Amino acid sequence: MSTATVEVPALPEVHYLNVNYGWRSWLFTTDHKRIAWLYLVSITFFFVVGGVAATLMRLNLIEPQGSLVEPATYNKLFTVHGLIMIFFFLAPAVPTVLGNFAIPIVIGARDVAFPKLNLLSWYLFIAGGGVFLYAVISGGVDTGWTFYTPLSTTYVNTNVLSAAMGIFISGFSSILTGLNFAVTIHKMRAPGMTWFRLPLFIWSMYAASLIFILAMPVIAITMVLIMLERIFHVGIFDPALGGDPILFQHLFWFFGHPEVYILILPSMGVISELVAAFSRRRVFGYSFVAFSSVAIAVISFLVWGHHMFVSGQSIYAGLVFSALSFAVAIPSAVKVFNWTATMYQGSVSYDAPMLYALGFIGLFTIGGLTGLFLASMAADIHLHDTYFVIAHFHYIMVGGAVMGYLGGLHYWWPKMTGRLYPETWARLSALIIFVGFNLTFGPQFILGYLGMPRRYAVYPPEFQALNVLSSAGASILAVGYVIPLIYMIWSLRYGPIAGPNPWGAKGLEWETSSPPPTHNFHETPIVTEEAYAYGARQEAHVA
Amino acid sequence: MPEGPAPALVAEQFDDIIQQRDAASFGMWIFLATEILFFGGLFASYALYRSLYPAAFAAGSHLLKVAYGASYTVMLICSSLTMAMAVRSAQLGRRKPLIGFLVLTLLLGAAFVIIKLRWEWYGDYLEHLVPGVSFAPQGEALEVIRRFGAPLSHVALFMIFYFVMTGIHALHMVVGVGLLTFLIIMAYRGRFVSGDFNTVEMVGLYWHFVDIVWIFLFPLLYLIGGRY
Amino acid sequence: MPDHSLTGHVVPSRVYILTFVALIVLTVLTTGVAYIDLGYFNTVVALVIAVSKATCVVLFFMGLKYHKGLTRIVIIAALLWLSFLIVLTLADMHSRDWAPLPQPWQKAALSEPHR
Numbered sequence A: 001m002s003t004a005t006v007e008v009p010a011l012p013e014v015h016y017l018n019v020n021y022g023w024r025s026w027l028f029t030t031d032h033k034r035i036a037w038l039y040l041v042s043i044t045f046f047f048v049v050g051g052v053a054a055t056l057m058r059l060n061l062i063e064p065q066g067s068l069v070e071p072a073t074y075n076k077l078f079t080v081h082g083l084i085m086i087f088f089f090l091a092p093a094v095p096t097v098l099g100n101f102a103i104p105i106v107i108g109a110r111d112v113a114f115p116k117l118n119l120l121s122w123y124l125f126i127a128g129g130g131v132f133l134y135a136v137i138s139g140g141v142d143t144g145w146t147f148y149t150p151l152s153t154t155y156v157n158t159n160v161l162s163a164a165m166g167i168f169i170s171g172f173s174s175i176l177t178g179l180n181f182a183v184t185i186h187k188m189r190a191p192g193m194t195w196f197r198l199p200l201f202i203w204s205m206y207a208a209s210l211i212f213i214l215a216m217p218v219i220a221i222t223m224v225l226i227m228l229e230r231i232f233h234v235g236i237f238d239p240a241l242g243g244d245p246i247l248f249q250h251l252f253w254f255f256g257h258p259e260v261y262i263l264i265l266p267s268m269g270v271i272s273e274l275v276a277a278f279s280r281r282r283v284f285g286y287s288f289v290a291f292s293s294v295a296i297a298v299i300s301f302l303v304w305g306h307h308m309f310v311s312g313q314s315i316y317a318g319l320v321f322s323a324l325s326f327a328v329a330i331p332s333a334v335k336v337f338n339w340t341a342t343m344y345q346g347s348v349s350y351d352a353p354m355l356y357a358l359g360f361i362g363l364f365t366i367g368g369l370t371g372l373f374l375a376s377m378a379a380d381i382h383l384h385d386t387y388f389v390i391a392h393f394h395y396i397m398v399g400g401a402v403m404g405y406l407g408g409l410h411y412w413w414p415k416m417t418g419r420l421y422p423e424t425w426a427r428l429s430a431l432i433i434f435v436g437f438n439l440t441f442g443p444q445f446i447l448g449y450l451g452m453p454r455r456y457a458v459y460p461p462e463f464q465a466l467n468v469l470s471s472a473g474a475s476i477l478a479v480g481y482v483i484p485l486i487y488m489i490w491s492l493r494y495g496p497i498a499g500p501n502p503w504g505a506k507g508l509e510w511e512t513s514s515p516p517p518t519h520n521f522h523e524t525p526i527v528t529e530e531a532y533a534y535g536a537r538q539e540a541h542v543a
Numbered sequence B: 001m002p003e004g005p006a007p008a009l010v011a012e013q014f015d016d017i018i019q020q021r022d023a024a025s026f027g028m029w030i031f032l033a034t035e036i037l038f039f040g041g042l043f044a045s046y047a048l049y050r051s052l053y054p055a056a057f058a059a060g061s062h063l064l065k066v067a068y069g070a071s072y073t074v075m076l077i078c079s080s081l082t083m084a085m086a087v088r089s090a091q092l093g094r095r096k097p098l099i100g101f102l103v104l105t106l107l108l109g110a111a112f113v114i115i116k117l118r119w120e121w122y123g124d125y126l127e128h129l130v131p132g133v134s135f136a137p138q139g140e141a142l143e144v145i146r147r148f149g150a151p152l153s154h155v156a157l158f159m160i161f162y163f164v165m166t167g168i169h170a171l172h173m174v175v176g177v178g179l180l181t182f183l184i185i186m187a188y189r190g191r192f193v194s195g196d197f198n199t200v201e202m203v204g205l206y207w208h209f210v211d212i213v214w215i216f217l218f219p220l221l222y223l224i225g226g227r228y
Numbered sequence C: 001m002p003d004h005s006l007t008g009h010v011v012p013s014r015v016y017i018l019t020f021v022a023l024i025v026l027t028v029l030t031t032g033v034a035y036i037d038l039g040y041f042n043t044v045v046a047l048v049i050a051v052s053k054a055t056c057v058v059l060f061f062m063g064l065k066y067h068k069g070l071t072r073i074v075i076i077a078a079l080l081w082l083s084f085l086i087v088l089t090l091a092d093m094h095s096r097d098w099a100p101l102p103q104p105w106q107k108a109a110l111s112e113p114h115r
């Protein structure tokens, strides 16, 4: 195993985890590394809740007439699943856990620019999550995560108000996180850490922060409008009173499409780190990868109409949005090509994080390419609101973003805890996740192509075989997610001591102790070389 | 860890007070950018409906009283001046003018909010011009709407944007008044006059931003359609 | 901020007073113009004046004139993004009925011969 080290390292005497104890030292902490842990626990909780909803859905779909729940309950399940996974798990996952933990260390800072604001973000996240959970427990919401009007404002009797309030509050959490990261990356870099020496993870976190800053305020105000319209019924989105329901879709997707890039960009950054570290090579075409993140952040704001091709949107607007959607695929493809080029001629080692990275690259490619099918107006008339769309975005969000998150979590786990996770189990679970994932969502492409619409509790009997396959895959996937949960908790106590640099990787985070001291470095580091300067140091790692 | 010129005032993650001030100011500008997009969603919706229903928006605008809008504008511009002077006093380390200007700003801001709620909005309520609460224009108001040939529900749409936009603006004013109160207390205790004027500057940026929002709201809500 | 001294950049009060006077004059102007019939141009003039006033506030009261490029980029980006939202949304709304396509729910349109 490549992680074996020659001398047995010891944990540092004082580090950020043991400087003080007690619940106060955690709930009032301003240490970015501890805040990362607060988030890790919270989003894992939400992941479980969202996962339970998904499990119930997949169980229900084993039989065509719906074997488990009432259709009305099914509507609530997919709504809660979507909202939790997007707003309370995946959007915060990489930024608030890995970003919070790693950004300051990677750029050589003592903390983020505004540590108290960072803690406030977490409290807002918890407040928003709490309000949302209240909405779920006290009856649920059934509008779909998209809150389309006038359904959400005029017709349904479920808890749209409290759900929207939860999203509104957590939106501010994201805004403050994005603001904090952007300022940190601009102003807190260590001496010598120029923009083009930054690891690519930082570039993509920066791009994601831009999206947080520019997109979240729009969803916040849109939620305000939804709440007002629901309380006062004044016609803001009601065609009977002169309102335009499609305006809501514009506002929602102006945020919505950039939001999906909030989900994927941070993971893309993680993948750049992993590919470089486990191929022992500088990322091929560094500046192209860096700028592609920024390009994605910009173009992703210009494509939102591709969600509205069949909404009644003007076909001329549709044409423009379609063309721009094709353009956004270019920077995404640049990244994929450059990662593969990095591995070519590198000395690749297949540790668990790298397995996740490889999974990401393959699955993201499938997800991205099917996005292009959907971005063609003619094809989308057939595919819109079918399982094809479900499969498309799960390939990107679960196959891509969640894989990236898990890969990054494994990669930085030794730094976060000072201990190694069990490598064999980790490789096994990465494999199980890959297989389970494809079994779950592969068939959904076919189902969608055959015309099975999304968001229904029942379906025609001829679709049963593929649905059963999908549900079976989902149970494998679930096993794949539970294993890391167990061994990671186990490793907190029993994992072998990792030492400062178990991967033999480059980067400032690997130069400080594991776990790092409270202010990350014993003295401010001075950066003298570019990122990923692997050069001829290959023998250090290859076992 | 290198120490800045005023060690007690530099948070531990910063190298010196310059870096700290730079970061805070940059962060504040980014926050204002998010505010632009927050209000922006409203402005975009407003633009859509105004372009769809020009007559109704003109009619609705005529239900508002220009005198209110114009005097708010003047009040806010005055308060921006006093705020700018307050920051300047803090920079120069002059405590008394600092407190004086802050109090003036606070008074102008509070007056804005009070007049808006107590008189303007309450007046609208009495005239049944508040959609969702009580919307049934009568007498002169109804005549104006008829003159423009605008359907009542579209005028209601204007009124709702008027209330939401000015309402959220007023909410920002209330927050600003709260911040000013805090500044005054701290200034009274001797803060902000020895190189640590940063907080005053940040609140100033926020205050001016809220002023700018009003600069747009005034013509967009009160002055539509020509008053000839 | 380019000025790295302890007091930051101190602007002479004359600048603030002049800005103030300009803002008041422009307020009087925009109110006055509303009483003159310019047709569509009423809106244009109102917006031009509002933008000028906002620029005065940003440049002098908020001191953007004395800031380096980065801060300006932040504000320009926010405005640019807002214009994306407004322009593309309005473009959709106002080009919806350019194409004489029959809508499925419009029976009459469907039975008419295509133009």
Ligand code: HEM
Binding pocket: A146, A260, A261, A263, A264, A306, A307, A325, A326, A328, A329, A332, A367, A368, A369, A370, A371, A372, A374, A375, A376, A380, A383, A384, A385, A389, A392, A393, A396, A397, A401
């Ligand atoms: C290569 C670039 C991409 C293109 C061209 C693209 C295109 C599309 C299109 C056209 C749709 C609408 C399909 C329909 O509703 O009929 C769609 C839906 C969706 N996409 Fe993508 N996409 C891309 C990347 C992504 C990424 C990176 C993510 C997430 C990380 C993502 C997540 C989603 C989601 C969540 C939906 C469904 C939204 C809903 O209706 O609930 N897409 N995509």
Ligand SMILES: [Cu+2]
Binding pocket: A256, A257, A260, A303, A304, A306, A307
């Ligand atoms: Cu999209």
